[in-house]
Amino acid sequence: MFSTGAWAQKSPVECLPQEQGALELKAIRPGFFTVDGRMGQFDPCESLVKYRVPTQKGPGKKPLLISVHGGSGIQDVLMSDEAFFQKGMATLVFDAYAMQGLKGQSPLFWARSVTNEARQRMIFATTLAAYRWALKRDDIDTQRIFLFGISNGAAVVANMAALVDPAHVKGVIAEGVTPIGMGLPDEIKVPLLLAFGKLDDFGVSDSNGKRWNLTDDCRLNIQVAQAPAGSSVTCNQSTPGKRIPTPLEWADSVQKKGGLIEILYVEDMAHNAYFGPLFNRRATWSNGQTYGASVGATSSARDLFFQSMNEFMARHDK
DSSP: OOOOSTTEEOOOOOOOOOOOOEEEEEEEETTEEEEEEEOOOOOTTSTTOEEEEEOOOSSSOOOEEEEEOOTTOGGGSHHHHHHHHHHTOEEEEOOHHHHTTOOSOOHHHHHHHBOHHHHHHHHHHHHHHHHHHHTTOSSSOTTSEEEEEETHHHHHHHHHTTTSOTTTEEEEEEESOOOSSSOOBSOOSSOEEEEEETTOOBTOSSTTOOGGGOOOBGGGOOOOTTOOSBGGGTSSTTSTTOBOOOHHHHHHHHHHTTOOEEEEEETTBOBOGGGSSOBOOEEEOTTSOEEEOOBOBOHHHHHHHHHHHHHHHHHHOO
């Protein structure tokens, strides 16, 4: 919903009929799904969209942070969105699953019972359309846009870093990125912060593994329409047996091409710092596999992460 009140302002939003998604869950095996059908785009008047612009305090329009949720849905980024709004940024969050007309499923269902590629296709379609919508706003500084994404959303914003116009987007933050799904781009146009909690083992089968070394079989990758050229071009369902490059291997390849990637590791933090308190665990997904599932962070680690994100944005907000 569009927030109003003394603490925020909003420009009128014209709610015209939008092309709706026509997706359906399609079982790959009992209890584990992909999606099939026509993707929807971005409807600013969809009930779960939250767009806020702080009341002006001084000259100039506010920068915008677009937060992109991970596999579980919009709740992944609500706490971080509030933190950035309280800092004085305009913020935009949305639920990509709801945008596709897929409502009523629990966060745990999305996180453990749907493929990465399906989740990322939905999140990417909505994020790209939301970015294009934001460029047309007259109540924010459209030359000072940042993107933040967690987990599957981190993979999406990493791909967005290859598509956005540097005249408008100043930087991208990807927390706990996964290379599995739509793959990661060959090159990027804007600075990218790759952030990892040092305790992040989410989705890693090796009990001693960590998120920055996450990999799997290339058969789990697919090429996504409108996505930039990337690892899924040569590592996909047609190349089973080949391994997907890890996030660190990918970052190294992009840096060698001149891409600006900063890598941050945070002590006492696992996957999704804003999930809540630090919780170390392993869990079994609906595909029958057991993976690391540690989430959250200590309050001091979360504060350090927030400070680091703000410092990254300040360095590149020029």
